[in-house]
Amino acid sequence: MNDLQTLRAALAVEEPHQDVVDRSRHRLQNRIRGGRVSRRRTGRLIAGAGLTVAAAAVAIAVMPAAPVDGPAAVRTISGQEVLLVAATAAERSPEGSGTYWHVKVTVAHGVAASSEYEYWIKPDGQSWMRGAKTGGKVTPLKAHSANPFSLVAVDLTLEQLRTLPTAPDALKAWIAEALERSDARTSAGEFTASDREQAGFQSLISLVSTLPATPEVRATAFRAIAGYPGVENLGTVPGGLGLSLPNGERLVVDPATGRVNRTSVFVTMDGAVAKVADPAGATINAEWTDTLPA
Incomplete structure (x- = not known):
C-alpha cells in the first residue's frame, strides 16, 4: 500500500467505529513519521518515510477519492480531517522542557518589512519581552504574575494549563x-454571550499555537476546533x-507534526487578542528553551 492509499484508508468518508478510526489515524502517523519522531520542532525530513513535511502536507491536501485502478477522481480532504490528523500528531509529539517558555511572533508588513513580538515566561511568573515597545531589547517586566499564561481573558498557572480537560x-x-x-x-464595555x-474559540487557537499545553x-484543542462548522x-x-x-x-497547520506555523489571531502576554491583517497570518514559533538572550 502506497502513501496515498494509506491516507485514503485512514480518512475514509464512511463512518466506521471509533476504534477503527483511531487505529487508522495511528497507522497514518506511523507511515508519515516512519515510526520515529524528530526532536527538532522545525522543518526536517521525516525519518524513514521518504516524505518531507511539505510532501506529506500535499498528500493530505489532495488524494484519490476512487480506487487506484478506478477513475482519476480527486477528493480534497476537509479542514476537519486535517485537524484530526494534526491532533494525532500533536498527541504523539515530545512535550519538550526548559527554563523559559519562549514565543516569537513575526508579522509581515508588505514584501520587505516585518515586525517581531517576542516573550519569555518562567513558570514562577518572571517574564521578559522584546518588541517595538522595548526598542528591540530584551526587557524584564517589573511585575511578576502568579498566573502568567493567558487564554483570552483567563489567566492560568502552568499547572492549571497542564491539567486542562482532555476531552473536547x-x-x-x-x-x-x-x-x-x-x-x-x-x-464597548459589556462582555456579551457572543463575545x-x-x-x-480563540482560546482553543491559543492552546494549539502559543501556550505550553501538554500534547x-x-x-484535544485541535479536535474541539475540528468540531466547529465552517472549517475549510x-x-x-x-x-x-x-x-x-x-x-x-x-x-x-503542519498535519505531519501537529504544529501551527501561522495564525491570524494570537493572545498577548496580558491576555489581549491581537489580529493580523495579512491573510497569510503571523509566523509563530513557540517552545521551551534554556536560553534568555542578553
Missing part, C-alpha cells in the same frame, strides 16, 4: 465557565495546510 466537550465547557467568571470587558463564544491538551481546507501554503476557521480566523 469538557475542554470547551471548562473554558466557557472560566470566561463566565472572568471580569473581561470589551472596548464569550468568540473568546472561547494531550493540544490534541485552503490547500498547501508555506508552512503546511491553510485552514479557514469560523469568525474569519485562519491557521497554517
